[in-house]
Amino acid sequence: MTGPDRRDLVYLAAAAAGLGGVVALGDTYALRVATLVGIYAIAAIGYQLVFGRLGLLSLAQGALFGIGAYTSALLTLSLGLPAPLGIVAAVVAPAAVGAAVALPIARLESHYVALATLGLAQLALLAATNLELTGGANGLYGVPPLAVGPVEIVGGWPMLTLVWTLVGLCLLASRAMLAGGRAARFATLRDAPHAALTLGLNPVPARLVLFAAAGALGGLAGGLQVHGIGVVSPSVTGFEVMVTILAIAVVGGRGSGPGAVAGAALLIPLPEVLRFLEGSYLAAYGVVLLAAIVLMPRGLDGWLRDRFPRRPPAVPAAASAPARRRGKALAVDGLRKRFGGVTALDGVSFAVSAGTVVGLIGANGSGKTTVLNLISGLETPDAGQIRLGGVPLAERPAHHRTALGLGRGFQHPEFPEGLFVLEAAAVAARDRSVALAALERVGLAGRAAEPVAALGAAELRRLDLARTLATEPGAVILDEPAAGLTADERSALSALLRRLADEGLAVLVVDHGMDFLLPLADRIVCLDAGRVLAAGTPEAVRRDPAVVAAYLGQGAAA
Amino acid sequence: MIEAAAQLAVNAVALGAVYALVALGFVLVIGAVGAVNFAHGELVMLGGMVGVGAAMLLPADLPVPGLLVLPAVLAVMAAVGLAVAGIAYAPLRRAPPTAVFIATIAVGLIVHHGVTVGIGPEPRRGPPLIDSGILDVAGVGLAHQQLATIATAAALIFAVHFLLQQTRFGRRLRAAAQDPEMARAVGIPVRLTIAVSFALAAALAGAAGLLLSNQYLVTPTDGGALMLKAYVATVIGGWGRIWGAALGAFAIAVFETLVAASASYLVAEALLYLGVLAVLAVRPQGLFGETTGRRA
Numbered sequence: 001m002t003g004p005d006r007r008d009l010v011y012l013a014a015a016a017a018g019l020g021g022v023v024a025l026g027d028t029y030a031l032r033v034a035t036l037v038g039i040y041a042i043a044a045i046g047y048q049l050v051f052g053r054l055g056l057l058s059l060a061q062g063a064l065f066g067i068g069a070y071t072s073a074l075l076t077l078s079l080g081l082p083a084p085l086g087i088v089a090a091v092v093a094p095a096a097v098g099a100a101v102a103l104p105i106a107r108l109e110s111h112y113v114a115l116a117t118l119g120l121a122q123l124a125l126l127a128a129t130n131l132e133l134t135g136g137a138n139g140l141y142g143v144p145p146l147a148v149g150p151v152e153i154v155g156g157w158p159m160l161t162l163v164w165t166l167v168g169l170c171l172l173a174s175r176a177m178l179a180g181g182r183a184a185r186f187a188t189l190r191d192a193p194h195a196a197l198t199l200g201l202n203p204v205p206a207r208l209v210l211f212a213a214a215g216a217l218g219g220l221a222g223g224l225q226v227h228g229i230g231v232v233s234p235s236v237t238g239f240e241v242m243v244t245i246l247a248i249a250v251v252g253g254r255g256s257g258p259g260a261v262a263g264a265a266l267l268i269p270l271p272e273v274l275r276f277l278e279g280s281y282l283a284a285y286g287v288v289l290l291a292a293i294v295l296m297p298r299g300l301d302g303w304l305r306d307r308f309p310r311r312p313p314a315v316p317a318a319a320s321a322p323a324r325r326r327g328k329a330l331a332v333d334g335l336r337k338r339f340g341g342v343t344a345l346d347g348v349s350f351a352v353s354a355g356t357v358v359g360l361i362g363a364n365g366s367g368k369t370t371v372l373n374l375i376s377g378l379e380t381p382d383a384g385q386i387r388l389g390g391v392p393l394a395e396r397p398a399h400h401r402t403a404l405g406l407g408r409g410f411q412h413p414e415f416p417e418g419l420f421v422l423e424a425a426a427v428a429a430r431d432r433s434v435a436l437a438a439l440e441r442v443g444l445a446g447r448a449a450e451p452v453a454a455l456g457a458a459e460l461r462r463l464d465l466a467r468t469l470a471t472e473p474g475a476v477i478l479d480e481p482a483a484g485l486t487a488d489e490r491s492a493l494s495a496l497l498r499r500l501a502d503e504g505l506a507v508l509v510v511d512h513g514m515d516f517l518l519p520l521a522d523r524i525v526c527l528d529a530g531r532v533l534a535a536g537t538p539e540a541v542r543r544d545p546a547v548v549a550a551y552l553g554q555g556a557a558a
Numbered sequence: 559m560i561e562a563a564a565q566l567a568v569n570a571v572a573l574g575a576v577y578a579l580v581a582l583g584f585v586l587v588i589g590a591v592g593a594v595n596f597a598h599g600e601l602v603m604l605g606g607m608v609g610v611g612a613a614m615l616l617p618a619d620l621p622v623p624g625l626l627v628l629p630a631v632l633a634v635m636a637a638v639g640l641a642v643a644g645i646a647y648a649p650l651r652r653a654p655p656t657a658v659f660i661a662t663i664a665v666g667l668i669v670h671h672g673v674t675v676g677i678g679p680e681p682r683r684g685p686p687l688i689d690s691g692i693l694d695v696a697g698v699g700l701a702h703q704q705l706a707t708i709a710t711a712a713a714l715i716f717a718v719h720f721l722l723q724q725t726r727f728g729r730r731l732r733a734a735a736q737d738p739e740m741a742r743a744v745g746i747p748v749r750l751t752i753a754v755s756f757a758l759a760a761a762l763a764g765a766a767g768l769l770l771s772n773q774y775l776v777t778p779t780d781g782g783a784l785m786l787k788a789y790v791a792t793v794i795g796g797w798g799r800i801w802g803a804a805l806g807a808f809a810i811a812v813f814e815t816l817v818a819a820s821a822s823y824l825v826a827e828a829l830l831y832l833g834v835l836a837v838l839a840v841r842p843q844g845l846f847g848e849t850t851g852r853r854a
Contacts, residue, residue, distance in 0.1 A: 055656075057656050057659060057660070104838065104839040105838075108838060109797075110655070110656060111588075111593075111594055111655075111659075111797070112793070112838055114594065114659065115789050115790070115793065115834065115838070116834070116835060116838045118786065118789075119786075119790075119831040119834045119835050119838075120831075120835065122786065122827075122831050123828065123831050123832065123835075126824065126827060126828050126831075130824060239782060243663060243667060246660070246663065250660060280671055280672075280674075280675040281671075282667050282670070282671040283667060283668050283670075283671035283672050283675060285664075285667055286663075286664040286665065286666070286667030286668035286671065287664070287668060289660065289661075289663065289664035289667070290645065290646065290661055290664035290665065290668070293650070293653075293657055293660050293661050293664065294649045294650065294661065297653065297657065
């Protein structure tokens with residue numbers, strides 16, 4: 001479509017050079033090390049999906065490697081299964097373990113993810129060391145080699161070819177998992193979790209699939225290892241394998257499959273180079289890991305990306321016609337919310353009819369953002385109901401509300417690293433032409449092919465609005481969209497919001513004061529200490545004695 | 559029978575007091591920088607090794623050898639703590655906590671395998687705090703070492719309590735842990751406070767290592783399990799709660815001693831990890847919730 005990425009050409013050239021090096025050395029020893037590089041590359045390509053793409057510090061990848069190794073060894077030794085079937089089981093069993101741990105772990109804070117996966121790994125190590133089934137501390141030996149018909153694949157070129165063919169297939173598979181905008185959605189889930197929820201992205205399936213895939217590749221690597229060397233001992237489930245994979249992923253560059261291969265090629269031969277220092281290679285891994293995380297936090301792949309930037313996405317020739325979703329009335333009734341001992345909202349009710357703009361004002365701490373968080377589902381109300389087009393929302397998870405037609409804009413929007421403007425806008429859109437239409441509406445269409453990092457703070461807020469509009473909502477709720485804008489930007493924003501309402505959307509806008517909302521809003525709701533102080537036309541609210549006394553007094557005087 | 563029960567109880571309390579020291583240092587760093595110090599267990603091991611080495615420098619037949627080397631262990635390990643802060647935290651101040659976590663994994667590898675390569679993988683016995691005598695209490699023989707371990711750990715825990723609750727440093731530390739930006743805004747030297755936290759944490763780890771090194775010996779591979787227990791203790795006690803973690807660690811030691819006495823150490827370990835997984839699956843916010851609020 002757009003020709004090869006120049007970074008990939010660098011990787012291919014490096015791979016060719018590596019192959020040339022192995023051919024030139026040519027001895028069984030070089031072949032063995034090169035095979036081991038491939039095996040660890042496979043495990044690390046899998047680990048990148050969880051560590052890099054989900055951003056979770058799992059410490060179980062070494063254990064999954066070990067589970068794969070033991071599964072295949074046990075099935076071939078005690079049930080006499082052919083080795084290729086053992087390998088299949090070595091893929092399936094750790095994938096199932098990965099999927100099983102993904103669900104409870106997915107809800108945890110990051111420091112608990114590390115502990116839970118470490119606990120799992122410790123249990124695997126204890127089981128491997130102490131069960132009779134697994135041969136205890138001695139492990140299992142005499143594991144048959146892989147065979148194709150009568151031809152056994154024992155070491156040397158056949159094994160090397162098999163392993164590196166699988167490395168290539170794993171890279172293609174992981175690339176396929178990240179194609180079609182999924183990389184951008186995973187990145188949004190990782191770096192912008194709140195925005196992801198209000199854009200309708202469900203984190204659970206993503207975690208399930210990526211954890212299972214990481215387990216499958218970890219297990220495949222373990223299975224290849226055990227049939228390659230014929231023995232397995234509890235050390236394959238130990239922490240050494242885990243930190244080796246972690247170091248490979250960090251050195252290679254977070255999330256990058258080819259980076260993982262390069263990291264393995266750099267780190268796995270290290271113990272051989274350092275053999276004169278005997279067991280010190282793990283200390284050397286420590287030094288390399290520390291140096292990488294401090295000096296090169298984006299790893300080799302990040303270094304290459306700085307030199308060979310990713311190509312901008314193809315911008316569709318034409319934006320699709322503006323979506324014709326029917327506007328939906330939004331109503332909240334009796335919302336209550338307490339945080340600890342503090343009552344944030346104490347029975348808040350108001351409605352936003354389709355085709356109108358309602359302004360929500362109030363001092364800092366009056367509960368404006370809490371109202372938006374309850375409507376969008378980032379927080380759960382203690383009491384009260386929320387309806388969108390008559391459908392009750394309060395019991396539904398945040399990501400369902402997007403599908404029902406709710407859009408939310410943030411005051412300080414989060415964006416994932418490394419995306420282009422069009423990709424960020426399209427993260428929850430039907431297709432890219434819809435996203436381009438949304439960018440046109442906020443005046444960013446001309447910058448669709450620029451990196452998000454090139455945008456300023458005010459433009460980021462417009463991009464946030466665009467990615468929300470690209471979900472084709474029937475109602476939008478916006479948190480201080482006018483804060484920090486110039487006069488020109490404010491009038492453009494005001495015109496856009498008016499147009500959205502004229503198209504039938506219900507528009508709820510939070511702002512500090514009245515001056516932005518006065519000419520724009522059809523109605524104003526004024527909050528004070530978690531209650532509705534006044535509601536009505538902007539003129540009526542501005543003249544309301546309670547509002548003047550409690551809130552506008554200082555503003556009007558200033 | 560009574561003798562066995564009394565010895566078991568003293569065993570559990572001595573181990574619990576030492577685990578509490580380990581967990582205190584672990585949770586101090588969590589409070590200071592919001593990140594797990596994965597190398598903490600290796601610092602306990604290193605403290606034990608420093609104790610072994612310092613005792614070899616002492617002339618033989620000195621009384622209370624363990625207590626004599628304690629100040630040296632505290633000082634050396636405090637310096638190690640400063641070095642860890644300088645290497646694994648300072649360059650990553652603006653990076654996410656995961657980066658600090660990974661950097662401490664790296665430091666742990668360096669310490670663990672550096673010690674293995676440097677002095678070999680053999681277990682070594684540290685000096686007894688007082689001597690290897692037995693105190694006879696109403697017909698029950700209690701080891702001097704265990705009683706002195708309890709007393710020393712209690713004194714250190716009390717000193718930390720005083721430091722945190724009664725001194726300006728303690729108030730600054732707690733303030734910086736709760737809200738670093740606000741602390742900086744009101745003029746608290748956050749970087750200094752963090753450096754001192756690392757030093758204090760490492761010194762406590764080192765003391766714990768010295769206290770363990772006589773009865774349980776010290777082996778370069780000891781660190782991982784100790785760190786894991788401190789980690790678990792922090793979950794039991796409520797993430798970031800200093801005294802919760804110490805109590806959690808004490809509970810783990812009692813559990814471990816009792817289960818090891820009635821079944822085996824292996825069963826104790828397996829049950830501990832299974833328990834953690836169950837707790838995390840059922841109560842993802844930890845057993846007692848978190849003290850520090852998450853920032854959106």
